[in-house]
Amino acid sequence: MEESKPAGKLYLIPTLMGDVEPLEVLPLAIKKVIDMTDYFIVENEKSARAFIKRVHPGKSQEKLIISVLNKYTEAGDVPNFLDPCLEGQHIGVLSEAGAPGIADPGADVVSLAHQKNIRVVPLVGPSSILMAMMASGMNGQNFAFSGYLPIDKAERTQRIKKLEKQSRDNAQSQIFMETPYRNEKFLQHLISVCAPATQLCVACDISLPTEYIKTAPMSWWKNNIPPLEKRPTIFVLQA
16 A cells, blocks of 8 residues: 655745845745745745745746735635645745745635644744834834734824824834835824824834834934835834
């Protein structure tokens, strides 16, 4: 009787957060995993292929078998993405920028992998959320990430006040983000809503040569708004 193959592993592969040399921010282990993996689950096929080529120029692009997982993917298609693992093949998960599964649709396929008893292996690499928290000087023992806040101004105002109160009441750092082209207006809104003494860290272009990270009270930011348009930015607040 033929023995079944051991299941492959699901590797969570952090990617670059901008135009920077891979070896400046990524460990060699990522190249090794890409070398032994032909199946990938990605947010965007074109950028994923470009990333793989940049990290491992010798990797055959023709051998890559790529499944796309984003907001347009049909939920019923996702379980089939893991079939190669059940057949003994490794699969790599790639987000558009940073770490898969953190503010990223990759979490859906990771959850399924656990249900199917597939080993999940997270690899070391950049995460803008954690790197901003590290550099903020705020409470790293108690923090929360809220993703994108509401677009509607009234709802956003209410949410900011709620997060500021939670921060004050629980000594909890609050982390959130905004679409890059709205960063400066978002920062102005934060300043207008929050107490002058509330601390805010603005972490922009993390890991890139243009990186900017500064923590200061809202009163300071009022007259010192940096150019943030079209630059990926993480905001960390502590009241």
